[in-house]
Amino acid sequence: MFHIIKNSTVKTISFSSVSGRLYRGLSSKPNPSEKDQQENDEKKVKQQKYQELEKLQHRPLYLDAQATTPMDPRVLDQMLPYMTHLYGNPHSRTHAFGWESEKAIEDAREKVAKLINADPKEIVFTSGATESNNIAVKGVGRFYKEKKKHVITTQTEHKCVLDSMRVLESEGLKVTYLPVKTNGLIDLKELESVLTPETSLCSIMMVNNEIGVRQPISEIGKLCRAKKVFFHTDAAQSVGKLPIDVNEMNIDLLSISGHKIYGPKGIGALYIRRRPRVRLDPIQTGGGQERNIRSGTVPTPLVVGLGAACEIAQQEFANDEKRVAQLAKRLIDGITKQCPHVILNGDPQARYAGCVNLSFAYVEGESLLMALKDIALSSGSACTSASLEPSYVLRAIGADEDIAHSSIRFGIGRFTTEAEVDYTIEKTVSHVTRLREMSPLWEMVQEGIDLKTIKWSQH
Incomplete structure (x- = not known):
């Protein structure tokens, strides 16, 4: 993400690495319809934009507004x-x-x-x-x-x-x-x-x-x-x-x-x-x-x-509040509709919308953070997140240790864009799906096995 400052205004640009798989085979379709051609053109423009930005500088998107915010x-x-x-x-x-x-x-x-x-x-x-x-x-x-x-x-x-x-x-x-x-x-x-x-x-x-x-x-x-x-x-x-x-x-x-x-x-x-x-x-x-x-x-x-x-x-309060709430809802809905077994930590109503803490069952939070290296996120407080111990806040609300270990905090702020949120949704869903496919526990859950009924033995 770049903040380009010109004449005291901010233009926020986000970028992503778009997989070539999205575009394979599109040109081979015989006589594409006008709608297909338009979608194809739009994707090509997006791909070119992403490639140009990646050439300039590899910088992750910033979604860690609880740790700090960029200076206005x-x-x-x-x-x-x-x-x-x-x-x-x-x-x-x-x-x-x-x-x-x-x-x-x-x-x-x-x-x-x-x-x-x-x-x-x-x-x-x-x-x-x-x-x-x-x-x-x-x-x-x-x-x-x-x-x-x-x-x-x-x-x-x-x-x-x-x-x-x-x-x-x-x-x-x-x-x-x-x-x-x-x-x-x-x-x-x-x-x-x-x-x-x-x-x-x-x-x-x-x-x-x-x-x-x-x-x-x-x-x-x-x-x-x-x-x-x-x-x-x-x-x-x-x-x-x-x-x-x-x-x-x-x-x-x-x-x-x-x-x-x-x-x-x-x-x-x-x-x-x-x-x-x-x-x-x-x-x-x-x-x-x-x-x-x-x-x-x-x-x-x-x-x-x-x-x-x-x-x-004080001047921007109404606009900030509305935008942040809309983007937070977009993020939560976008992830939870495509990913099952996702938990929103904390009260769903009595909360500040810009702080979204999600736990992804059957996924290790540190692994997900590493996979999402092109998005600046956090697993908790910036003052204590260097520790591998599960969050004491999540423990205090009674979260199981595996759920506490699978939490990611998404921080949305004044300069967060809709495109950045959409990109975060896409990448989060993709990596959660991939990591779960590697998990034997996830395979057991898919087969309908209740993991809480299993007695694990040590050898």
Whole structure:
């Protein structure tokens, strides 16, 4: 896939290797009908286009939008001046170079705040969602630990939240790891039962980065507010993609990632509510920047990029939401109608459409990923997918180990095209069929044998 940038617009081109088998014998048909001739001509044009693109550069299609997104060229346009001639330190208060950088940062802060209906003073810039999550979880847990020694999270959170919780455990706090149901959603009654006067923080992500499940954030926020428990949500996968209002949803802390919303890498933000005030211990000390919560020189170009990405996300929201939903439906329908024994992981309704996690029974996920080398896909979180262990998220929803091992995550975004989705469907169905034909288990299933009734013996 290529993103060709010209005059601040993006043209996305996809390519594929088209098998010559599709075209064999077409020219040998006697007196082809007008329709056949038209189809033949169209296929030849497509084949020529694919061959031309392959000569230019072998690049896979990109369908891994949960790992990262390409930077929107409009974001880069706004960043460039602060990478060249507007290079002042925003904390230099004695000259114009510092003033113009400071103004750019405050303008960006307003854009980020507007996207989630917050006050600009409630936005703290960080290096990304991982740092935001660390500050929120460790900061609140440590500040209130003398009076409140209990925090809550779920078993399917991002690894940075789970690891931060384990740090708090090592410091003497009690952590409740809520299980999720088979659809990936928490049980609200179970959450309510573990909220106590000792609880300082509840951290539950808005959209899961592996299976796309969307938790009932408003209901969770309402429960936490009633029990006087601060509510933090990791919204890295949902800011700019789903409507968010921190006041209506009773959210007290919210983590944002720049590179998940077509902005630059290395920048994020943390929303921290002022009324009622959330207090926390900083995990990084220094010059006292960002309200003494996150010390260090604020990187003006990156902050400007995050602000621009948030502004564009707000402008493009309706169009993005509609396109992504249509493409996701096209992908799921295209694969499941041609491939039996395909499972959509997570709740089919309460989800972000752009994250499609499918398990292909009787196929090893790693083998399928290798076969689909001309499409950039993932078997789970980019932070942990290097491990050969089955996804802890899929294990948490009760997936069998073989199903967990056969999962592939398809990530659809703003620049994904219909042609790319169709190509992905074609290649996925083809390779799943081929890999299953090599599997003795698949052969047994085709013969009507229930594999669960077989007692396997070891020799």
